[in-house]
Amino acid sequence: xxxxxxxxxxxxxxxxxxxxxxxxxxxxxxxxxxxxxxxxxxxxxxxxxxxxxxxxxxxxxxxxxxxxxxxxxxxxxxxxxxxxxxxxxx
Amino acid sequence: xxxxxxxxxxxxxxxxxxxxxxxxxxxxxxxxxxxxxxxxxxxxxxxxxxxxxxxxxxxxxxxxxxxxxxxxxxxxxxxxxxxxxxxxxxxxxxxxxxxxxxxxxxxxxxxxxxxxxxxxxxxxxxxxxxxxxxxxxxxxxxxxxxxxxxxxxxxxxxxxxxxxxxxxxxxxxxxxxxxxxxxxxxxxxxxxxxxxxxxxxxxxxxxxxxxxxxxxxxxxxxxxxxxxxxxxxxxxxxxxxxxxxxxxxxxxxxxxxxxxxxxxxxxxxxxxxxxxxxxxxxxxxxxxxxxxxxxxxxxxxxxxxxxxxxxxxxxxxxxxxxxxxxxxxxxxxxxxxxxxxxxxxxxxxxxxxxxxxxxxxxxxxxxxxxxxxxxxxxxxxxxxxxxxxxxxxxxxxxxxxxxxxxxxxxxxxxxxxxxxxxxxxxxxxxxxxxxxxxxxxxxxxxxxxxxxxxxxxxxxxxxxxxxxxxxxxxxxxxxxxxxxxxxxxxxxxxxxxxxxxxxxxxxxxxxxxxxxxxxxxxxxxx
Numbered sequence: 001x002x003x004x005x006x007x008x009x010x011x012x013x014x015x016x017x018x019x020x021x022x023x024x025x026x027x028x029x030x031x032x033x034x035x036x037x038x039x040x041x042x043x044x045x046x047x048x049x050x051x052x053x054x055x056x057x058x059x060x061x062x063x064x065x066x067x068x069x070x071x072x073x074x075x076x077x078x079x080x081x082x083x084x085x086x087x088x089x090x
Numbered sequence: 091x092x093x094x095x096x097x098x099x100x101x102x103x104x105x106x107x108x109x110x111x112x113x114x115x116x117x118x119x120x121x122x123x124x125x126x127x128x129x130x131x132x133x134x135x136x137x138x139x140x141x142x143x144x145x146x147x148x149x150x151x152x153x154x155x156x157x158x159x160x161x162x163x164x165x166x167x168x169x170x171x172x173x174x175x176x177x178x179x180x181x182x183x184x185x186x187x188x189x190x191x192x193x194x195x196x197x198x199x200x201x202x203x204x205x206x207x208x209x210x211x212x213x214x215x216x217x218x219x220x221x222x223x224x225x226x227x228x229x230x231x232x233x234x235x236x237x238x239x240x241x242x243x244x245x246x247x248x249x250x251x252x253x254x255x256x257x258x259x260x261x262x263x264x265x266x267x268x269x270x271x272x273x274x275x276x277x278x279x280x281x282x283x284x285x286x287x288x289x290x291x292x293x294x295x296x297x298x299x300x301x302x303x304x305x306x307x308x309x310x311x312x313x314x315x316x317x318x319x320x321x322x323x324x325x326x327x328x329x330x331x332x333x334x335x336x337x338x339x340x341x342x343x344x345x346x347x348x349x350x351x352x353x354x355x356x357x358x359x360x361x362x363x364x365x366x367x368x369x370x371x372x373x374x375x376x377x378x379x380x381x382x383x384x385x386x387x388x389x390x391x392x393x394x395x396x397x398x399x400x401x402x403x404x405x406x407x408x409x410x411x412x413x414x415x416x417x418x419x420x421x422x423x424x425x426x427x428x429x430x431x432x433x434x435x436x437x438x439x440x441x442x443x444x445x446x447x448x449x450x451x452x453x454x455x456x457x458x459x460x461x462x463x464x465x466x467x468x469x470x471x472x473x474x475x476x477x478x479x480x481x482x483x484x485x486x487x488x489x490x491x492x493x494x495x496x497x498x499x500x501x502x503x504x505x506x507x508x509x510x511x512x513x514x515x516x517x518x519x520x521x522x523x524x525x526x527x528x529x530x531x532x533x534x535x536x537x538x539x540x541x542x543x544x545x546x547x548x549x550x551x552x553x554x555x556x557x558x559x560x561x562x563x564x565x566x567x568x569x570x571x572x573x574x575x576x577x578x579x580x581x582x583x584x585x586x587x588x589x590x591x592x593x594x595x596x597x598x599x600x601x602x603x604x605x606x607x608x609x610x611x612x613x614x615x616x
Contacts, residue, residue, distance in 0.1 A: 007592075009596060010592060013596065014513065017186040020186045021183060021186045021187060024179060024183065024186075028175070028179045028333060028337065029330060031175070032172070032326075032329050032333045035172060035323050035329065036323050036325075036326030036329045037326060039318060039320075040318075042318055042319050043314070043319065045317070048306045049301075049305035049307075049308075049309065050305065050317075051314075051317040053168055053317070053318055053319055054317060054378070057174075061371045064179055064182050064367065067182050068182050068185055068363070071182075072360060072361065075357075075360055083596060086593075087597060
């Protein structure tokens with residue numbers, strides 16, 4: 001068993017995990033801070049019945065979906081393949 | 091408008107009885123399959139990704155999120171949406187940081203992950219304190235909600251409603267364990283998603299299937315203010331604090347974490363979070379339509395006239411657009427929602443009491459299958475009785491803050507220790523133990539000192555802690571305690587154990603001599 005390659009797989013897994021976690025937190029807390037500090041901006045109407053705040057709120061949910069999807073895609077292709085190689089090598 | 095709300099309603103009761111009969115049928119079927127502790131706690135690891143995705147959604151979407159958020163949006167517009175979004179954003183975190191390592195390192199409870207690399211006895215006792223505190227506050231909120239809801243919806247007395255919920259939930263968990271709980275949660279999730287979708291479509295059919303026309307109508311009736319942030323988020327620090335607790339608390343809820351053990355492997359666990367995130371996000375997007383629909387079609391005054399908290403917005407809306415039969419269906423869905431959540435909570439509480447405390451601490455992992463099952467069932471009965479007693483004790487009290495408190499404790503006590511045990515080589519037993527205790531105590535103490543208890547409940551003029559949500563203090567505190575204590579007294583052996591587990595963290599337990607996992611944990615399961 002080659003420890004270095006387990007370490008490489010592990011490092012790649014956590015790099016992705018941390019990058020995506022930071023992205024999710026940035027988007028969500030960015031939204032919360034806008035709500036807290038710039039209420040008039042979020043109240044701006046983009047169309048009849050649609051404020052910027054509501055659009056951004058719905059987009060936070062869409063971003064959560066997208067980041068989750070990115071992780072699943074990455075894990076199903078790259079992570080699983082590396083794990084398979086590690087299993088064979090034992 | 092006149093409503094059948096609060097009167098014994100034949101259609102609602104029929105739908106409700108159909109659900110009870112269906113779920114008890116599932117329980118009878120599940121009880122025949124429940125022979126070992128692995129069946130009781132983890133459904134024999136036989137649940138598929140799609141099924142677990144639905145069950146996770148069923149376990150997570152509580153009455154608070156269905157009735158509460160619809161009501162909040164109906165009464166305060168945009169401000170309510172802040173909550174719908176907050177309840178979803180924890181799921182990607184569960185995916186990125188927790189689900190797969192948890193499945194690979196543990197057996198039945200999240201404490202297994204900590205115990206895999208740290209000293210069993212102290213770590214399981216500390217983890218149980220956090221887990222049981224979360225479960226207790228969550229259960230109280232659900233039981234009191236059930237009592238009030240069923241009184242309003244079906245006209246049953248409060249105490250009778252609490253006893254019915256406790257007894258039916260006891261039947262699911264006692265006889266059918268995780269298999270029955272999983273299927274009850276799946277049925278509930280399908281009913282809730284279908285009911286909410288149909289309700290949203292009926293609302294939108296009145297606005298040419300254009301949500302913007304609905305929102306425009308709301309702002310014509312109640313002013314443009316309903317589409318923009320209002321008074322709910324006045325204090326930015328409090329808002330961030332609430333957001334932190336919702337986001338990280340989701341990743342520390344014992345009943346949610348336990349569900350990842352019901353699938354065969356980490357890959358399935360990963361896919362199941364993907365499904366859960368899709369379903370839950372879709373549901374919270376629907377709450378935009380349901381809330382504004384109730385605001386426009388039923389009217390704010392009619393909603394708050396029946397229940398000051400607005401909790402009846404969704405059932406009233408169902409009656410308004412679909413008549414009494416649809417009202418009956420949505421009422422039954424609300425009841426099913428509570429049952430599925432309390433069953434999941436009770437099962438995870440029973441796992442903590444029996445697997446963590448009895449089998450691994452008291453018996454030193456030397457309990458056979460029969461003893462494990464007997465103890466798990468005794469713990470289930472005990473928890474059901476306690477939850478009924480608590481439900482009746484807290485009758486008429488304001489318990490709305492308790493779900494928030496449960497999330498705050500989960501985020502402060504469970505999440506930091508769990509995530510550090512997965513990521514950080516130098517974490518020690520003492521560090522994790524102190525962190526979990528500090529997180530629990532800090533969350534409880536700060537809530538007690540906050541305006542929520544001091545001003546709203548005790549009617550004092552002032553509170554000594556200014557924030558309503560303790561997360562922004564208690565979560566960093568728990569991380570800091572873990573890090574400082576671990577660095578102050580390093581334990582070389584535990585750091586080495588982390589290295590030994592790294593392969594298992596990614597690849598899962600590899601079969602040794604044909605069966606089971608290496609001797610690191612769960613020796614008592616042979």
